[in-house]
Amino acid sequence: MQSRTVYTVFPEGKVKALTLSYDDGRDEDRRLVSIFREHGLRATFNLNSGQSETDPRRIPQSEWNEVYSGFEIASHTVTHPSIDRCPLPYVAEEIIEDRKALEAITGYPVRGFAYPNGCFSQEIISLLPALGIRYGRIVGNSDSFAIPDDFYRWKATCHHNHRLIENAEAFLSIDNTRHLFLMYVWGHSFEFSRDGNWELMERFADMAGGRDDIWYATNIEIADYLDASRRLIFAADCSFVYNPSAISVWISSGGEPVMIPGGETAKL
Numbered sequence: 001m002q003s004r005t006v007y008t009v010f011p012e013g014k015v016k017a018l019t020l021s022y023d024d025g026r027d028e029d030r031r032l033v034s035i036f037r038e039h040g041l042r043a044t045f046n047l048n049s050g051q052s053e054t055d056p057r058r059i060p061q062s063e064w065n066e067v068y069s070g071f072e073i074a075s076h077t078v079t080h081p082s083i084d085r086c087p088l089p090y091v092a093e094e095i096i097e098d099r100k101a102l103e104a105i106t107g108y109p110v111r112g113f114a115y116p117n118g119c120f121s122q123e124i125i126s127l128l129p130a131l132g133i134r135y136g137r138i139v140g141n142s143d144s145f146a147i148p149d150d151f152y153r154w155k156a157t158c159h160h161n162h163r164l165i166e167n168a169e170a171f172l173s174i175d176n177t178r179h180l181f182l183m184y185v186w187g188h189s190f191e192f193s194r195d196g197n198w199e200l201m202e203r204f205a206d207m208a209g210g211r212d213d214i215w216y217a218t219n220i221e222i223a224d225y226l227d228a229s230r231r232l233i234f235a236a237d238c239s240f241v242y243n244p245s246a247i248s249v250w251i252s253s254g255g256e257p258v259m260i261p262g263g264e265t266a267k268l
């Protein structure tokens with residue numbers, strides 16, 4: 001009997017991860033991105049390929065690669081309809097056509113999704129894997145740091161206007177390794193200009209950025225990492241483990257972090 005307990009951990013043995021998600025690709029994303037970059041935060045930006053060229057408040061597609069470099073670009077449908085009221089073939093087209101347009105710009109498979117206006121249904125969720133979508137972010141506040149049970153109903157810890165600093169203080173003060181902890185913040189960058197509270201995000205980034213015990217990741221990096229963790233193949237006695245994925249995965253074995261490089265077998 002293997003006596004050492006084996007746990008899933010984030011890269012470098014961390015148990016905390018932080019991610020953010022901002023919608024609609026408005027001009028204010030430029031300022032938000034510069035705050036994130038300055039503090040080492042990572043985020044996902046959910047963009048509508050059909051509205052960027054007609055709405056002057058949005059960043060034009062020709063600038064997306066530069067503005068969002070180092071961040072995840074994810075789908076938010078072509079035209080931002082409330083898709084729970086739309087026929088399913090139309091929903092499929094809104095997502096597939098958005099993926100095609102975003103991928104023509106990014107050059108990588110776009111597998112993240114945020115439901116426009118937060119609207120979804122079980123039928124739409126059932127459709128998403130076939131459309132190549134790995135997760136769907138809903139709206140609302142969980143006030144929780146738990147890993148989501150269902151990545152197609154991924155609810156953030158909080159909108160930035162809902163207990164952001166309180167949630168950050170609680171997250172930063174966690175000092176146990178009994179669970180994995182994920183803090184997830186969402187919103188729209190134009191809200192900071194509308195509400196006159198850019199200093200809220202500055203303060204949060206000051207508090208939560210640049211810390212050694214937090215893994216800063218985009219939404220898809222977290223989903224992909226946890227998927228790769230679940231694909232690890234352990235020896236019956238847990239004395240070694242094979243990682244069939246391309247990305248490296250970390251586990252904790254008897255309290256010690258162990259990296260299992262992609263495609264390799266590691267002794268525990």
Ligand SMILES: [Zn+2]
Binds near residue numbers: 024076116
């Ligand atoms: Zn939106």
